[in-house]
Amino acid sequence: MQYKDFTLDDFQVQALEAIDNQHTVIVCAPTGSGKTLVAEYIIDKCIRENAEVIYTAPIKALSNQKYRDFKAAYGDKVGIITGDVVINQNAPCLIMTTEIFRNIVYDDPQRLTHVKYVIFDEIHFIEDPRRGTVWEESIMLAPKHIRFLSLSATIANVEELAAWMQSIRGHEVSIVLHTIRPVPLESFVYIDGGNKAFPLKNLNNALSYANSIADRKKQLIASGATLEQQRTGLPIFEYLKGRELIPTLCFSFSRKTCEKKAFFYKYMNLLTPEESAEAVKIYDEHIARFNLQNYLSSQNLRRLVEHGTAFHHAGMLPPQKDIVEILFSKNLIKLLFATETFAVGINMPARTVVFDGLEKNDGVSFRYLKSHEYQQMSGRAGRRGIDPKGFVYALIDPKFYNYAEVRKTLTGKIEPLKSQFAFSYSSILNLYADRDRDQIIELCHKSFGYFQMKNIIQSKIDRIKTIEKSFDTIDCQLPQPRKTLVQYVENLKDMEAHKRNFNDLKRSLRKTRPEEHAGIRSQMHQAQNDMNFMRRDMKRLKCSHCHYNANCIALADGYVQAKEDLYEISNYMGFDLDEKFSFLEAIGYVDKEKLLPRGEFASQIFGYEIHATELYFEGYISRLTEDELNAVICGIVFENKTRAAYTISNRELKHVLREFRLKIDDMVRIELQHCKFGSVKPLENAMAETAYRWSAGATFKEITSSQTLLLEGDLIRLFRNCVDLLRQLRRTLVQDPSAFAKIESCLKKMNRDVVDAEQYF
Template identity: 35%
Template sequence: MHDSPHDDPSAPSGGDQPLPFGHLPDDVPARPSAGRPAGSTEGRKRAPEARPTEKSSDRKPRAPENVPADVVDVVWPTSGREVGSGSRPAARSAQEALTSAAPAKRATSSEDRADEAANLLPAPTEVFGKDGRVVGWKGFKLSLFQLNAVDAIRQGRNVFVSAPTGAGKTLVAEYAIEDAVRSGNRCIYTAPIKALSNQKYRDFQNDPSIDVGLMTGDVTINPGGRVLIMTTEILRNAIFESPRLLQDVDYVIFDEVHYLDDRERGTVWEESLIFLPPKTRVIALSATVENVEELGGWIREIRPQDLDVIVDTKRPVPLSHWLHTENAGTVDASKADRVRKREAEIAAKEEAKNGGRRSSRRGSRRGRRGGRGGGRPMPPDPTALFDEIIERKMLPALVFSFSRKDCERLALKNANRRLLSPDEEIKMDALQEELIELFQLDRGHLKGEVFKLARAGVAYHHAGMLPIYKEVVERMFTRGLLKMLFTTETFALGINMPARAVVFAGLRKYDGISFDWLRTRDYMQMAGRAGRQGIDDKGFVFQLLAGGDVKDAPIERWIKGKPEPVTSRFRMNYSTLLHLVARIGRDNVSEAWEKSFHSYQNREKNKKARERQRRDQMRLISRHLDLLDELGYLDGDKVTAKGEIARRLGGYELQVTELLFNGAMETLPPRAIAMVFVAMIHEERRAAQRPWVPASMFGGTRRSIDNVMGDLLQAEARFGIDPPMKLPDWGLTPATLAWCGGMSMEELEEELAINPGDVCRVFRMAIQLMRNVKRSIDRDWDLAEHLDDAIESINRDEIDARKQLELG
C-alpha cells in the first residue's frame, strides 16, 4: 500500500577508497546546542510601539539584486530610534488584524478599517536600512530573498518565491498578511493539504491579535476573519460561487504552488490563479523548480499587477549526502561510482560461483513487475545504518518509506532500542497524559501501539492512520521526544518539522503506472527536512539501496541535478464550464484555455504543433458542452436549473445531479444516503482488493444507481470524452452501514479489516459533498432534511473534524 528542494551537497571528502561511515570527519558535532532557527516565525515577541503610517509614494524603488552595504551595518534598535545613519526613523510594523473576538460593527472603508486595526493592535518591530528598505522584521534580519520579496510586497507587486525547504518562505507570507491587514484589508492563505491548513490556523490562532478563520471543507470557522486559511479547492469554489468572500482580499498566498502539476488536483491551482479577481495580488511560494522563470512569466501574463520572480538556491543548513549498501557500508554519495564498481565485482564473483548463472538475489528483492521501473523492490535491511546513525548521535531522524506497512514494520522493529533518556521518558509520560486529556481520549489508548512505541522514542506516521493519531505523533515530534519517525512523503509537505538526519528507506515510488525512481524534486523536498536551522551545522541524508540497485539508481541526479520542471495539468471540468458559460457566455469559454499554463507552455512548440494542440483542446471543450446540452444542463447559451445545481457542487457534479433528478435518493433512509455519497468518493487502492458486498445491503438501490451511472458513462463515450468520470465504488458499504449503526472505529477495524485513516478521509469527504448538495438545492425539498440526518449519522467521534480541531 502506498500513499498518494535542492542544492549542491557539502559532503565530506573521502580518500581513494570508499569512505566508511565510521570515518566521518571529526567536525561533525555530537550534540549541537539548541537555538531558534533564523527566519523562523516561532516564538517571536512583539514590540509595544506603533508603526508610523506610510504612503505608497514614500516607498523606495527596488534595489539591485544584492544586499546594500549599509544593510550590513544596521544597528538593531531596542528603543525605536534611528537605524544606522539614515534619516528615516526605525518604523514599527503592526500585525494589524482584528482581535479574535469580532467587532460588533465592521468598518466600511479601507481607511476606517486601517484605523480600527491600528488602534486595536500592538506593533512588532520593522527595521529599515539607510536606503529605506525593510531589512529586519520581528527581530530577525532578512535574508537576501526575503529582503527582495518584502520590497516587492511594499511596492504592490505580485511575488513568486522559489526557495529550498526550510529557507524561510513563510516569513514572506506572514509579512504579506501583515501588509494586507494594516491597510484594513483581508488575506487568504491556501495550502495543498488539510493538515497544513489546520497547522497554519493553529499558528495564527495562538496570536491573539489575529482574527483568523479556517475553511477546509471538513471545517468552517469564522469565515469573516481578516486572515482566512483554506485549501486551494475551497478558494477555487469561492471564486465561482461566493465572490463576496473575496471582497477586501488584498493578497492570496499560494503555498506549495508547484502542486500545480499534480496529476489529479493541479488544475485547481491554475483555475484559481486565472479567475481570481483582478484587484487581488498573488504571493506564490514554491520549492525549488527548474522552470521558475517560465511559471513566473505565465503568472505575470494572467495577472494585471507586475510580478517579481525571486529565486534562492542556497540552503540555510547545508546537506551531506551518503549512500548505504550491505556490501559497501556507508559511503559518501559522491563516490557512488566506486560503490557500483564494487557491487559489480561481487555480482561477477557470485555469477562465477553459480556456474555462469546470474544471481537471483536482485530478482528476489522484487515484488510485482511493472513498466520501466519494474516492481516494488523489497527494502534492504537498514539495521546497520540505524546503528551507525544512533552511535554518531545524529538523531532525531526522519525515515521515509513509500509503503505504509513498511513504516509500521520498521517502527516496531526498532522499538527495542529505547532511545529516550530517563529524563525524556518522564517527559514523554507527562506529554502522553496531556494529550489524552487534550483530545479527550480513553485512557486505554495509552496501551495502544502508537503510545507504546512513542515511549521508546519511536513512531510511524502515514495517511492510513486516524487524523487524531497523526496529530498526537506530530505533537510528540515537535516536543523533541521522538527520535526516529518512520513516515511517508506527506510528512515532507509544508509541515515544519525538521530533523537532524533523513533516511530514505526506499527510493522507488509508485507513479500510477509502475515503481520508478524518485523525481529529483521529490527527493529534494524530503531531503530538505534534514538540518535544523540554528541547531545543526549540517543536515545528513542517507540513501539506503540494495546492492543490485546501485547500478541503475540516479544518485548523481538526486544530489546534483536540477529538479524537474512544473508542467500544466489543466483540464476544465463540467462545473468550471457551467460557471464560465454563466459568467462570460458559451462563445467565450475557449478564452479560459488560452490563459492556461498549458497554452503558455505550448508557445514554445512550432506553429503547426501549437495549432494542432489548440484545435484538439477546442474540440474537447466543444464535446463537453454538447454533452451538457444533451443532458439538459445547458440550453444553448443558458445554464438551466439543472445546470445551476451542478455548477455549485464543485465535484462529482454530473453523478450527483443525475441522481437528484432521477429521484433515486428520494425515499432512502439516512444511512443509505450516506452509503451512496461514500461510494461516490471511495476508490479501492487496489482493484483486486475490492470486497464483495451482499445484496442485503441495499442491493436494489445500488443496482439502480449503477444503471444511472452506466447511462452517464455511455453518454461520455458517445461524445468521445476521456478519461471517463468515476463510477461509485461500493467497497465501504458494510463499514458505512455499520458506522451509521453505532459501531466504533476499533470494531470496524477488527471486524471488517478496514483502514481507519482511509475510512475517515472518505467519510469526511462524503460529509463535505452532502453539505454542498444541501446548499445547492431548494431548502424546502424533503431531501434537504434527509441529508441533515445522513450527515448526523456519520459525523461522530473520530470523523468529527471540527471537534478534533477545537480540542487541539
Template identity: 30%
Template sequence: MLLGGASGVEKVSLSEFFDALPFEPDQFQVEAARSVEKERSVVVTAPTGSGKTLIADAAIHINLERGMRIFYTTPIKALSNQKFGDLAASHGEGRVGLLTGDNVINRDADILVMTTEVFRNMIYSDPDQLEDVGVAVLDEVHYLQDRTRGAVWEEIIIHAPEHIRLIALSATIANPEEFAAWIRERRGKTDLIIEEARPVPLESLYALNDKVNRSTELQPMFGPDGTPNRRITRMLETQGRKTRYRTPRRIDLIEELESHSMLPAIIFIFSRAGCDAAARGVADAGVRFTDVEQRAQIREIVDIRTAHLADEDLGVLDHAGFVTTLEAGVAAHHAGMIPAYKETVEDLFTQGLLKVVFATETLALGINMPARSVVLEQLSKYVGDGHALLQPGDYTQLTGRAGRRGIDDYGYGVVLHTRFVDFIEAASIAAAGTHPLRSSFRPTYNMTANLVANYDRDEAYRLIGASLASFQHHDREDELQSVIDRRSDELEHEWSQATCDRGSILDYLALLDSHEDERSGRVLLDPGDVVDIPDGRRSGRYVVLRLTHRSGKRHPGHLMMSTKGRVTELSRRDLGRSFQVSGRVNLPRPFEPRSRRFAQQVLRSLRKVPAGQGMSSESGRKVDHPVAECPDADDHVQWARRALSTQRRIDQLVKEQQKRGTENLVGMFRSIEKLLTNWGYIEGWSLTAEGERLRSIYSETDLVAAHSLGDGTFVELSAPDLAAVLSTLIYEPRSDQVSPPIFPTAASAAAWESIESIWEDLTATELDARLPLTRRPDPGFAVIAHQWASGYLFDQIDPGPMAAGDIVRVARQLLDVLRQVRDTAPELAPAAAEAVKAIDRDIVAAQGVG
C-alpha cells in the same frame, strides 16, 4: 479600499516588521516582501525549510496596516489547521479565521486561512465577498501539477478578482521563469524570486554493510568534483569482492547514525505496512532514545492528543502498542494512520522527543518536521502495476527536510546500497535536480457550469485558453492522437462484445475477482492436484507440488512437475484462465521434488489420472449473478478484461498527451458544453435548474452526482442508506480492482444500480465525444458508511483491508459530499443533515481545529 485599485494608498514601510525579527532575514525574503509592498504579485521558489512563509508574514503586516484582509490557502486541511494555529498565536485569535469544510471559525476575520478549494468556490459563488481582500497566499503552489486537484490552483489564478495580488510559494522547480511568465500574463505585474541555496547544506551519503568487517559504512556519494565517488565504485567492482557489501540492517544503520550524531532522522519507506513494521521492529529490538522524564512527557502529550477517542476505539487501534513504540523515541507516519496519531507524531518529533520516524512520501507535503538526516531505504516505489525508480527531483524533494535551520551545520541525505539499483544509477537520481512544473488542468463539468454562469461564451473560451496547460502548449502530435483514437475504437468494440443483456458485466467481474480473493488465489490448486493447461506457452499437464510465496507478490505461485518430470514454478498468469483440475495424486514422502526417485513415483501416479473435464478456473467458479447463467459468460468476461486493459493504456496515453501539453482544451470545453446541453444542464448559454445544481457539486464524479440528484435516485433513502450510496461517488480503492457491489439494504442496492446506469450512459457519451472518461463510482465503502451512519462503534465495524486512517479520511470526504447535497437539494436536506450528524462523531470527528 481595494489594493492597487485607488490612488493615495498608504505606503507601509517594512522596516518595523524586519526590525522586530530575532534574526536577519535572507535577501530573497526581503526582495519578495518589497515586491508585495509595491503591490505586485510575486512567485517565490525556494528549498524546503528556507523560510518562504516569512514572506507571507510580511504581506500580512503590510495589508493589515492598509486595512485589507488576507487569505492564506493551503492544499490540505492539516496544513490549514497548522497555519491557523501559528497565525492565531502571533496575531490573536480574534483576527484569524479558518475555513476548511470541517471547520468554520471567525469567517469574517482579517486573516482567513482556508483550503484551496474553499477559495476557488468563493470566487465562483460570491466574488463580491472578496472586495476587501488585498492579498491571497497560495502556499505549496507546486501542488498545481496534482492530477486530481491541480486544476483548482489554475482556476484561482485565472478567475480571482483582478485587484487581489497573489503570493505563490513553491518548492524549487525546474521551470520557474515559465510559471512566473504565465502568472504575469494572467495577473499583470508579477516578480519572480528564486532562491536555490538550501538554508542548511546537504551532504549526500551512501550506506553499505561490510560483511567482512561486520560494520556499516557511510561514504560520501559524490567526490569533490561533484561526480560519483570513485572509491565506492572501486569497492563494489573489486574482483572477488562483489558480494562483500550488502544493504545495512535498520538497527545497524540507526546505531551508525547515532554514533555520528546524525539523529533525529526521517527514514522513508514507500509502504505503510513497511513503516509500521519498521517502527515496531526497532522498538522490539530494545532500542531506546528516551529517558524516564521524556517518556512521561510523551505519555502526557499522547493523552492530550487522543483524549477525544473512546477506549473501545483505542483498543481497535492497538493504542498500547502505539504508545510503547513512541516511548522508545520511534514512530511511523503515513496516510493510513488516524489524524490524531499523525499529529501526535508530528508534535513529538518537532519537540525533539522522537529520534527516528519511518514515513511514506506523504510526509513530504508541507508538514513542518525538519530532521538532521533523511534516509531513503529504496530508490523505487510501487506505482500501481509494478515498481518504478524515483523521478528526477524526487530525491531533492524528500531530502528537503534534512537539516534544521539554526541548529545543524549540515543536513544528511542517506541512500542505502541495494543490489537492485547500482551505485551510479543511485548517484544520478540524487543529482537529478528538480521537477518541472507541469499543468494538470482540464475543463470539468462543474467548471463548465460555473463559466457559463459567470461569463459570456467568448470570455469563457478565452479563459479556458488562459490556463497554464495552454501556455505550455506545443504543436499537436498527430501520431499520439491517432494511437488514442485507434485504441478508443478498439475499446468501443471490446465493450460491445463484453456487454451482456442479462446484467452488468462489471458487477459480475467484481464478484469473480472477489471470489478469487476470498480463496487467496488457491482455486482448486492444492498440493497433489493434477492440472491441465490447454493453451499458452505453459500448455500441458502438471501436478502441484506446493505453493510458493514471494515477497511483493499478491498471490502465491505453484511449484509443479510436468509429465516430463521437469520441476518448475508457475505463476497465476502462467496458468491462464482456462486451466482445469483433472484429478489428484498422493505425493510421496519424504518430500524431495528434486530427487529422481520422488519424480518417478509422481510420474507413475500422474499417468494413471485420465484426461477429464475438471473444474476450470473461470467457468467452474459459480457466483450468484445473472450473467453467470449466460452461455457466453466466459467470452463476456474475457472481452471485459481486455476492455479494462485497453482503457488503462488509453489513460496512460492521455496522461502523456497532457504532459506534452497537446490537449485541445478549448475543443474539450466545447465538447463538454455540448454534452451538458444534450443532458439538459445548459440551454443556449444559460444554466437550467439542473445546471445550477451542478455548479455547487465539487467532485470527480460531479455529473453522475448531479444527474442522480435530478432523477430522484436518493429520494426516500434513510440517512444511513444515503451515506452508503453517496460514498460510491467519492471512494477510490487503493488498487485497480473493482469492488463487488455489496449493499446493506434493498433501497441502497437499487440506488446503486441507478448510479451505475447513469455512469454507463455518461461514459458511453464521453467515449463518442472523445472526452476523458469519468471514473467509475465504487461501492467498496458502502457497508462501512452505512454501519457508521447507523451508530455502530468503531470496534463493531468490519474494515476489511482498510486502515483506520483511510476510513477516517474517506468518512470526512463523505461528509463534504453530504453537506453539498444538504445545501443543494432541499428535498434531501433532512436525511443529509441526519447523516452528517451521525458520521461526524467519535474517531471521525474533527478535533480542535483539525
C-alpha cells in the same frame, strides 16, 4: 531591516519591498530559510489596513497546522475553511485548501471583494497530475485586484511561471530567489548490506560497491548459507547512531513498510529512561483526551513511543499523527518512518533524512523519484539553530537498482513545472453561465499550459513559412504547385489509412467466430471499393505522372504534417471542450446556448458533480432513508484502490446501491461515447455498508473491528469526504426545504465523534 525581532535576510527584504509596491511575488527559497515570515508580513499588513488575506495550502493537514500557528499569533482574526472544518469563516485572515479558494472564485467571487492578497503555499503543486489545474484556474479567474504570494522551495522554470502570471494578471510579478540553505546539507549513498557511505560526488564508486555486495550475496546463496549468514553489513540506522546522526527522519513510500521498520528498530532503545517516561506521559495524556486509549492501534503506537521510534502516514487516526508530530518536535522520537506527505509544508526537521528507497508508486506504476521530489524531501534535514549541518542518505538495494535512474534522481537537474490544466465539468458549467463556448476556449488559451506551448506553436509557424518559401523555388509547370501537391499528399495519407483499416479487418478474420466473417468481409469489400475510387482520383492529379515528384512530395508531406500539428496544438483544449460539451448536451445539462436545470445544479458541486446531480434529479434524495443516502454518498466518493472482493448483507441496501450504480454506469458509457478520456467515476460500493452502519449509529470501534479494507485514518478520511459532499449538497438545496432537511439529517449522522474534525480545534 528588522521585523518581529528578526534581522531579515536580503531575499526577505526584497520580497517585502515588492509587496509594499503592490506586486505579485514568487519566493523560491530552501526549506527553513524563512519564507513563512514573508507570508506573516502580508497577514500583518492586511489586518492593519482592514483588508482581507487568504492563505491556501495543498493539503488539509498543512491548513490545520497553519491555522493553529496563526491562531496563536492573531487570535480571532484567523479562521479556517476546509472540506472538514469551518471555523470563524468571516475572519480577515482565512486559511483554506486551494480547492476551497477555487470554488469561491467560481461560486461567490463577490466574497473576495476585500481580499488584498492570496498566499499559495507549495505553489509547485501546480504540476500535480490530478489537482494542478486548481492552481491554474485560481490564478486565471480570481478578481483582478487580488495579488498573490507564491511560495516554494524548488521551481526550475520560475521565470516562465512569473511571465505567465504577469501576462494574465496585468500587473508586475516579482521573482525572489534565495539558494543558500540556513543549514548546509551533505548527501550520501549507503548500500544496503554494506558498512560505509559514499558522498554523492563518488556515486560511481558507491554503485561499484553495490555490485560487489550483490555478487557476495549470490555467492553466499550458492554456497547454501542460511538467511542469517546472508545478512551482511551494518544497518544504516546503527551506522547513523554510531556517528551521532540521530534524530533521523526516514522516508518510506509504503505505509506497511513504515510500520514494519518502526517496530523492527525499536530494539535500538534510543531514549534514556527519563526521556522514555516523559514521552509516554505526554502520549498517554494526548490519547486520553480523545478517548483513544483502548484502540489497538493506540496501544501499538505506545509500545514504539517508549523506545523512541514511530511511524507517520495518512492511515493513522488524526490525534495519533498529531502526537507523533508533537513528540518528534520535542526530540522524544529519535527515529521516525514517514510517507512523503510528511514533507509537504509541515515544519518538522531532523538532523538526518534517510530515503528507504528511491522508487515510489505514483498511482499508475512504480517509478524513480523525480529530482525535485528528492530535493523537496531532503530539505527536512538539518535543524536551524541546532545542527551545523544536515545529512541526507539514500539507501540503495544492491540487487535492484537502475544506475541511470539513480544518478538522475540524486544528481540530475530539477525538472521544470509542467501545466496540468483541464477544466472539470463543474468549471465548464460555471463558466457557461455567463460565457459562450468560444469565450471559454479563449479562456483556455490563458492557461499556463497554453502559455508553455507558445514556443512550440511559433516553431511550427516558422517551419510552415520556411516550407512555403521552398515551394516558390520548385521548378514546376503547374500554376499552383503547392495546392496540387498538398492535395496529392492528403490523398496518399487517406489511402494509407484505408490500407491499414483493410489489413486490420483481414487479420480480424483469424480472431473471430465464423458467423461474424460475413460482416467483416462486407466491410473489407467496402474498404477495397473506397481505395479504388481514391486511386482513380489520384491518377487525375498531374503529380502522379511526374518523374521528379519525390522531392516535391517530401516537401508537401512535411508541410501537411506541420499544418496538422499546428492545428492540433493550437486547438487541443478546444477539442477537449467540444467533447465535454457534447457529453453535457447528451445528458441534458446544457443546450447550444445555456445551462439547463441539471447543469445549473451541477455547477454548484465541485467534485462528483454528475453523481450528485443525478442523485437529486432522479429522486433518490427524497425516497431514500438518511442511512441509505449516506451509503450511496460513500459509494460516490470512495476510491477502491485494492479492488478487494466484498459482499453487502443488507438486501434493501444492496438493491438501492445496484439501482444507482446502473444509473452511473449509463453516465460512464455515454461519456465514453463522446469523450476520448472519461472522468465520471463508477460507483464503488465496497465501503457502502460500513457507511450505512456508521450512519445508523455504530461506534467507530465497532466499525473498525468489523472491516479490514481500510486503516482507521483512511476510514475517517472517507467519511469526511462524505461530509464534504453532503455540505455541498446542503448548500445547493437551500431552495428545496424538504431535500435540505434530509441532507442536514444525513450530515448529523455522518459528522460525529472521531469524524467531526472541528473537535480537534
